[in-house]
Amino acid sequence: MFAHVRRWFLSGSCMVFALAGLSSDSHADEGMYLFNDVPRELLRDRHQFEPSEEWLKHLQLSSVRFNSGGSGSFVSSNGLVLTNHHVASDTLAKLSSKERNLIDDGFLAKSFDEELKAPDLELNQLISIEDVTDRINQQITNADDAEEAAKERRAAIATIEKESLDETGLRSDVVTLFGGAKYHLYRYKKYTDVRLVWAPETAAAFFGGDADNFEYPRYNLDATLMRVYEDGEPAKLEHFLKWNDQPAKDGDLVFVSGHPGRTQRIFTVEALEYLRDKRLPHVLDLLRRKEVLLQQYRLEGKEAARRGRDELFGIQNARKAYSGMLTGLQDPQTFVSKRGRQDRLLTALSKSPEHSGLADAWKEIAEVQTEKAELLDRSVSLRSELFQLALQILILSEEDRKPNEERLPGYTDSGRESLMAQLLSPAPIYDDLEMVKLADEIALLLESRGMNDSIVQEVLAGRSPKQVASELVTGTKIKDIETRKALIDGGLDAVLASKDPMIRLARVIAPEYRRIDKINEQLSEREKQAYAEITQATTAIEGTGGYPDATFTLRLAFGVVSGYEERGEQIKPTTNFAGAFTHAKEHEGQEDFDLPESWMSAKEKIDLETQLNFVCTADIIGGNSGSPVVDRDGVLVGLIFDGNIQSLTSDYLYTNVQSRAVSVSGVAIPEALRSIYQANELADQLGN
Structure with a gap:
């Protein structure tokens, strides 16, 4: 379940580059390629296929990125978006209540009016890519001073993003590639009115639970359908994926269009x-x-x-x-x-x-690792939703006093709309859960920094972590959207004058948070410069180019549907609905292997031979969850939802010997919609 993995890789590492052909198997389909730098010759020589510009552009515009951490695709002309249940789980949780548990019980809207609006979900459709490397590098006048170089680079990026936003109205992000050897400007169309259409029960989407997670064979319906709206109506889309009514076959060439989160292949x-x-x-x-x-x-x-x-x-x-x-x-x-x-x-x-x-450059990288290790226990970024809201509001008010080009990433004009959507989200916040989380975070702060630390002493003020958390959560008004809005609108003066206990905690923490963030930025700058030199050295010696490491931006991977050998047993590449019922029977009495009642009651209606899951050799990683899998014709045949256990080394090393990407089969989704969930009308929309 790769989307959640991407969310949990905490700060402290920098993006670097990867080079093609580093696998122990020279024939492996390694690579997470830029859509503007697809390996045409390799595809032609190895798979007798060369994608046209039209093929690539259509797939690019049919793919979307979830700001909650995952991928998806447009699958109908009236705005349907396909992704994983576990990518959508953040939205499902926010739309749930004591009376309505959408994660466990599932959901089906029988009409447009019943579709539920996600409280703070943003989908990004990549419109264009522009190389801005030279423009940024020209602004770096003092590369030997990491602090000054980072400041100049940040200013150049903010200026480019702001100009692009003003010119096009599109979300504009400058992306670091090859460890700083290249910079590309990505322009996205944003969809912020996203509504839930259908989600199966968790028992079907995560069948087998933790025991089967990252394993294979699998029998999961890890899929969810949402819909994007514009001006209050379902969006009318020109680019969406057609739907293949035939199952994937052993040896088929397939492509994955998604947003891998991060890799460190050539650390x-x-x-x-x-x-x-x-x-x-x-x-x-x-x-x-x-x-x-x-x-x-x-x-x-x-x-x-x-x-x-x-x-x-x-x-x-x-x-x-x-x-x-x-x-x-x-x-x-x-x-x-x-x-x-x-x-x-x-x-x-x-x-x-x-x-x-x-x-x-290699010596510089080694020195940076030593300095990063010293920061591991110094974090003051308390993982509490209420505290993070307070801290972000404080930082936003401070950054707004600066010129746009001097602000921190995420607080510039180009990112403001997305930031505001998060800060003013109507998603529920639960006091009891926040108290538990915040008390533990304060206790962790005490354990890592010691009781004599000045920040710890100011936070505790003679109280226990539980007492502090209780007083903060019960006393804050940050839960209220109007309170947050008033603080944001009032700017720094309002934030500094606020007597809200969570805002006061943010004011205590913020100076140290900024100090550590500045050190990390300088370390990042040193790594970028060093890895850019390593890129130069590697190209000079080996003459290779390849693909950059994953950056949660759109990439194209490819491979073949293929089983593998494990412990002397040949693992077949596909599973079917019949296998799911057999798997449940074999694990009878284990709750995670209980299929939902909807499946059990519909068993006689299901074509049990319908393909349910399959594996392929495509190169994926965290963030690829929800990525569409398409065939040579660009038609959808599957939905990435996981990798097998052998794929977990793919962050730093790819091999196709046993590593596999796991997909929900395209034919499984309409079969389930029709036979299990009585959603024929919705099934008819897929690919149309």
Whole structure:
């Protein structure tokens, strides 16, 4: 369940680049390619296929990004959007209440009037890409001063984004690629009126629960349909995916159009050692702590179980994913090829007077890892919804006093509309859950920084973490949208004058938060410059280009439908509805393997031979959840929802020996809509 993994990769690492052809299998379909730099020759030679510009543009405009962390696609002319149930779970949770549990019970709108508006969901459709590398680099006048260079780069990016927004009206994001070797301007059309149409029960979408998560064979209907609206009416779309009524077959060439969140394929050995020895163990300790916290909270009753469900699911999912990543890094063989290639590059550089100075980039990366490790326990970014709202409002009011080009990323004019949608979201906030989370965050702050820390002392003021959390949550008015709006409209003067306890906490925390953020920005700048030099060195020595690391921007991956061998057994690439019922029977008595009543009562109506899930060799990662899978004709054949356990090393190493992307089959969704959910009219809209 990759969408939740992307959400949980906390700050502290920088984006870098990847080069094609690094897999141990030279024939592997490795790559998350830019839509403006598709490997046509490779596709032609390996798969006898070359996409046309029209094919690529149609697929690009049919793909969407969820701001909640995932991907999707337009699948009808009247605005239907297909994504995963677990990508939509954030929205499902926000639309649920004590009386209506959409996550567990599912939902079906029988008419447009019954479709439920998501409180703060934004979908992004990529319209265009423009290379702005030269323009940004021309603004960097002092590359040796990391602080000044970061400031100049930030100003250049903010200026470009603002000019683009003013000129086009489109969301405009400058994206760092190849570790800072390139910068592209991505322009998006935003859809902010998004409504829920259909979601199956969790028992169907996450059938098998945590035990089956990241495993295969799978039998999941991890799918949800939403609809985008414009001017209060279903959007009329020119670009949407047609629907294939035939199942995927072994050996079929397929393409994945989605938004992989992040990879670190060509991190230096030292950067990977930092992940293995410091960062991932730190994140896993945090995840395990939060998992226990949420499990205990959910035991308080049925309503607590509902309120904490989505967050706990995300934490458990991330914990399992990062455990797999760490296991891969702890295998000494993982570093053999990495270290060998790095040593060969450095040796070649030492023999090239023209490029020998570039070898210092590897030393710089190593020094940055040491400095990042020192910051791991210094975070003051308390993970509480109410506190984060207060902190963002404070920072926004401070940043608004600055010229646009000097503001922090996310607080510039180009991002203001999206930021305001989040700050003024009507999504429910639950006092009891917030108290539990905030008390634990304050306790963690105490544990990591010590009782003698000045910030800890000011936050506690002689009280326990639980007392502080209780007083803050019960005393704040930040839960009220009008209060938030008044503070934002009043600007810094209103925020500084506010006696709201959560705003006062934000004022205590903000200086240290900014100090650490500034250090991280400088470390990021140093890494960007170093990796840009490594890109230059690698290209000079190996003559390779390839694809950049994932940046939660639209990419094209490809592969073939293919099974694999595991423990001497050949795993078939496809499963069907009959297998789901068999799987449930084999695990009778285990709650996570109980199919929902709707399935059990409709068993006789279902064509049990209909394909349910399939796997392929396409190169995916967190953020690809909800990505459409299309065939050579650009017609939808599947919906990415997971990777198998062997794919969890794909953050830093791709191989197609056993690593597989797992999809809901395209034919499964209309079959379920018609046979199980009595939604024939909705099924008729798919692809039309």
